[in-house]
Structures are given as C-alpha cells and as structure tokens.
Amino acid sequence: MKSIFLKDVLLNGTHTNIRITGNRFSSISTTIAPEQDDEVIEASQFAIVPPFYNAHTHAPMSLLRGYADDMPLFPWLNDHIWPFEAKMTSDDIYIGTRLAILEMIKSGTVFYNDMYWMMDAVWKATDEMGVRACLGVTVMDNLGEEKLRKSFDLIEEYQEKSPLISMSVAPHAPYTVSDKLWVRSAEYAKQHNTILHFHLSETEKEVADCVAEHGLTPVRWLDSLGVLSSNCVAAHVVHVDEEEIQILKERGVAIAHNPVSNMKLSSGYFKSLQMQESANKVMIGTDGCSSNNNLDMQEETKFAAMIAKCNYGPETLPVDVLKQWSLTNGPKVFGIDAGEIAVGKLADALLLDMNNERFVPNFNMSSNWFYASNCEAINTMICDGKILMRNRKVKNEEEIIETAKRCSMKWMK
C-alpha cells in the first residue's frame, strides 16, 4: 500500500517529516526520507494539526439552510422546519448529507455525531465521502412500536459495517421520550455498546415542563431513571444548575455545546466557566444548518470562546481548553484512537497554510487558528490515512453541489 510522506511540515512549532502508512502515522522524524512509491507532499508552508470533531449535528438539514430565519422558536419549528422535513425522502436525506459532509471536509471536520431519520441514507453518504461519524437513530414515542423496532434493528444492521462509522441510539429529548423508552434506549445502548445521544435542557420551557410533568428537572429525571452514564452524549445542556453539572460529571456524561444555535434561537447561556472549572467532558457541535446556518467548527469554536469570555471574563476558555473541547475530547468520547499527530495514532490531519494572511504574524498558532483564521487556510484534509481534500478540492464537489441545488428546487416558493 502506498504511503503518504509529508515533507518538512510544521508540527508544534518545528519542521519535521511525517510518514503515514495505511491508516496510521508510522513515523515522525527530521531524518526520514520518502520511499520510492510514497505520495510526497511538499509541506514546508503547512502546519499539521488534528481536525475537528463536530459533537452534535443533524447533517441532512443542510438542505434547510436559510429556509427560515430570524423567527421565534415555535412558529419557526411548526410552520417552517417540520413541514419541510415531512416532505424529505430518503434520497433527499442522502443528498443533504453529502452536501453537509462536503462542507465539513472543507472546514476541517473529520468526525460528526449525528441525530436524524432514515440513517441508512446518512450512512451511505458518509461511507462514500470517507469521514468518520457516529450516526444516531432517533427514537421517540410517537413513532409507534413497529417503527421503533425497525429503528433498533437499523442500529444493529449498520453497527459493524464500516470501521469509520458507528451507530447510536438517539432518544430525541426529555419532552418527546417517555420513561419507558428512555430506559429501553439506555439498556439497548449498554447491551450493544453504543453511544446514547440526546438533547438535554436546551430551553427554559423544557425544564419547566419536565418539572411540571415529572417533578424533576431533565437531568435529575434522567438520572432517576438510571439513564445517565459514560456512554451518553447530551446536546445543549444550557439550563442546568451547579448540582446538575456535578451529576453529569459523576455519571461521565459527555456534553455537546452548541454556541451558535443557542445564540440564534435565544436558548440561553451555556455555563462555560462552571463547565471548564468542573472539567466536565465538553465538546463543541454546530447543531443543524437551520439553526446556525453552517457546519463550520472553526467558526463555532470562536463563538464558543467569545460567548464564554463575554459572560465570564476574558480568561475563560483559553486556547488550551478550546483544543480539548473541539479537538481532543471527541476522539476520547467516541473511542477513536486519534486526536493527536503522533506515531501509532490514526492518521487524521489538517494541513494549514502558514502563508494565509490570518496566520501572519504567527506569535501563537493556536490563537491564530481559533480566533483569527477561517477554513480557507485548510489546504489538505486527511482522514484514516486517505486524502479527502487537497488544495481545497474535494472529489466530486461540483456534482454534489449541482445535485443538492436541483434537489432543493421542490421547496422553492
């Protein structure tokens, strides 16, 4: 198998050579030289960094980009988003997911944690595009038993189909899932060793409704059901108190923070400082394209930093914590042997162009990457030892865009 040889690349501030054999970094040294069949990339103007993990999104919703904006939550959902989604076919889901992954590759995201419908179509698009993912099959009571059973069957069917893609159970949210279905989902996830991915405490209304119905806040209610454990990824987690943050920490629940979505929908302020101090397993996610309206993790990371500093002071979320939240906690939570550029690790990487004006001057590369730059500086993306983008070109991108444009026509007014 052909190896990739990155010549004279900048790694943590010094130039070196990196060899990728198969799907792993096989050697990193100034003294190695390319072998005869190696694909050599002249990389002296590039810095190599780990790619982003998008901890919570709904990829197929890229087809809803810009469909409804600047609206209060319930008219937005009831009159626009849900009627749109009701018309989506399996083909649309496939097309929307390809568009989403194209955008993710171009903005440096190597892995996404999804929650949506018709996940076989999402799986197909993901497998073809070559990124990593954990695909959450949504379950909620109003599906009815037959569809629920099919949902669980789908997880089993696809769980082992690709080393890059795992499946998860995704009980939608405390207000759409009964105690019975929470317990069933959690048991399923434990038995089948999958992630349990859900929305949690996103809005004040959700918390108030949960207290009214169950006499407990969402975190406490789920904890009382025995649902919370270290295989859980909870998205949003905006309206929680100190004790709930501790409960989440003790149970090992990972948290997906979605700053742009929380801001755009006016959901509330994520407790960034408390989460940083308690060292909860926080990751960053973009949410879907209808509440963002993109899947750009570099931008999302800057938003996470800025809203945290705004609310809790300029020292909150320094770049080292941002790295954990957007680059290194993800691989740990999802059990992927990646997240750093080191011999033996899975070969996932971005090559950032140090001649891009946003990296000049270069007093602090991480600060430039998170605060000053944008995805245009990403020249190359490598996932699992394969080059998915080179010189900002992704395979088939014109066709993916053309197909998505045509597909969206049916929703044009």
Place this chain on the structure above:
Amino acid sequence: MKSIFLKDVLLNGTHTNIRITGNRFSSISTTIAPEQDDEVIEASQFAIVPPFYNAHTHAPMSLLRGYADDMPLFPWLNDHIWPFEAKMTSDDIYIGTRLAILEMIKSGTVFYNDMYWMMDAVWKATDEMGVRACLGVTVMDNLGEEKLRKSFDLIEEYQEKSPLISMSVAPHAPYTVSDKLWVRSAEYAKQHNTILHFHLSETEKEVADCVAEHGLTPVRWLDSLGVLSSNCVAAHVVHVDEEEIQILKERGVAIAHNPVSNMKLSSGYFKSLQMQESANKVMIGTDGCSSNNNLDMQEETKFAAMIAKCNYGPETLPVDVLKQWSLTNGPKVFGIDAGEIAVGKLADALLLDMNNERFVPNFNMSSNWFYASNCEAINTMICDGKILMRNRKVKNEEEIIETAKRCSMKWMK
C-alpha cells in the same frame, strides 16, 4: 478608459449585465452587450452585492495578531499591547496597514474607519492598496501641545490628497481627553468638515470614572461640552441607558458596534434591540486585531446578529437590519456615494460565488451571506471601478505577507 462588463451577473435574484465606466456603474440591463475594449467578466455563477464598511478599527494592529490573548483587560494592555506599540516605527505602521488591507480586501471590506498613530504611513499604505478609508489622527492630552499641533496639521495636509481617503480627528476616549481638547477637536472637525471619531462608553469602569470625575456619564459629559453632532462616529457605546441612546440619536451621532471585541474583552452587551428600535445610525466594526483577532466583517456581522438574538430574542437584527448596519449606513455616514449596485453610484462591489457550498440551497441569499458563508465565497472585489481582487488573488499579496512576517520577528520571544 477601459470599462468593465459583468456578463449575466445575479443582481437581487435576477441575472443581468452591468457596465462600469470610470469609477461608476454606467448601465445595468439584460439588453446591453460588451463594447470592443471592455474587460468582460463572465459572471453567471456570481451574485453582485455591495461590500462591507468597517466602521471602527486600528489597521496597523494587525501586527499584534495573537500577541496576547485570554487575559484580563489591564494586564493585557499594560504588560503586552502598549509595550509592543511603543516599539512600532513608521515603517511597521506602513507594513501592518498593508497586511490589514490585504485581509480586508480578501474578506470584502471596501472602506475602513481607522484610529491610530503615524497616519501618514497609514495613508500611504491605503493609497497604494486602493481601498477607501477615513483615517483618524489620534489626539489625547498626554501628547503635549507640539505633537497635538502636528496632529492637526497632518489632517490638513492629507485631507484632500486622495478622493478615496478622508482624514478625521480622533480624540481617543473620555478618560484620555480633557474638556478643552474635546472642544478644540470638535471645533476643528466642524471647521474642516471632518469626522470626529472616538471611543465611547466601552466599559463599566470608564462610565464610573467619568461620573466620579465630571459628575456625568460619558455621553452626557460630551453632550454638555457640545461635542456630539452628526459628524461624530462613536465606537463601542456599550454602557448607555435609554436616555443616552436618545441623546445620541437626536445629535445624529453614528455608532460603531464591535461585537467580537466587546465579547473577547468582556466589555458588556451592546443594546442591539434598543438601537434597532430607536433606529440609531449603527454600523459594525471589527476593532483592531489584538481584540478580535481578525478584520473579517462577514464574520463580525454574524457575531452582531447572534449576540443580539441571544440577548434579545431570535427576531432581533434580521438580515434587512444587518444590511443597513454593515453595508449601507457606512456610505451615508462617511458621505460616499455608494452602498448599492445602481446606475450612477460609485462602482464598489463584491462578486459572490453561488457555487460555493455555503450558498446551497439558496432560499435566501442574504441569510446565506451573513449566517452561513464566509469570505472564501468572494471571488472578486471592485473598488471605485478598479478590480482589487480577482479569483481571490490580490496584487502583491505574497510580498505583503513576506514583509509582514519579517517585520514581526523583532517581537518574537
């Protein structure tokens, strides 16, 4: 003189042809054809939109990008920013300004309102790079009378030197400028018909100190001195009450809102909803590169929208208001006959690539531009009838970047 002919370009949702003769749009019609010497741009995949106005920045501070981050305000200023600036020569200012303008052109900004030192060097860089600007010569009491007089002389010397560049008086802030110097600056600005550009009510401390010293808040104090009028551009304006917003409106003061800087330095929340409802003349600015860390107005506009929605509800700052704040209020405030793509107007424009994945689908182009996209979608930038960027290439960009890199070496630890 050679004209530019934009063939089949998308303008407000329909395709047409646009001719630019000299520095103005000379005709817009589906029926015109290119003349023999016209420079023809095949533009069927591009939408034409007005470029951004950056209402408040310190361009030379691009050289301080990433020099100090994640710090409280006063150690940041005292121990890092000010000692850095003390070492800056006129050459550094020139080099930093070129780097800043390169970044501005690449991110679609055609005009910037600056405040800094050694503005002759800033003028030279701006004139060479070909963008519009209003260059504020900073005045504050600790300069002493001789330097103050030289500052005012500099304004007169450069005021008429270029049709693209005006000069302004920039009394730094209420805490660095005495009542006498405020009055002198305001009178000078009126006599010489210039903008008066200053920081105002940026932090709580500034307001408290002003009340302690003068018995009035900064807005009321400046108003009592007769400083506030329709030639004023006040930057930040975070800590103001309803009555102060009304005073600013009645006096016709334009306001430069700097969302990222206010968030990064934890200065406070801009009163977006009240400003929108009172229809004050608000514009958006990036502030300098040490509190941002870029000059990207598209990103800044998204930040302005998101922090407004976060604090005041999802309907706050819809795209139509964002257009006013970042595209059309600027030309009005600075007296530039531009800000729309229309016959007779100055020919300033961006060509946005509709095949960029962030514009797919295209239910709402403005929403895609402000919320989903980024500057990579800008293919071409035209200022005053001249093409400053084509296919994302700016004249001399390699040299500008190389020079700035070399220049920054002296601050590397």
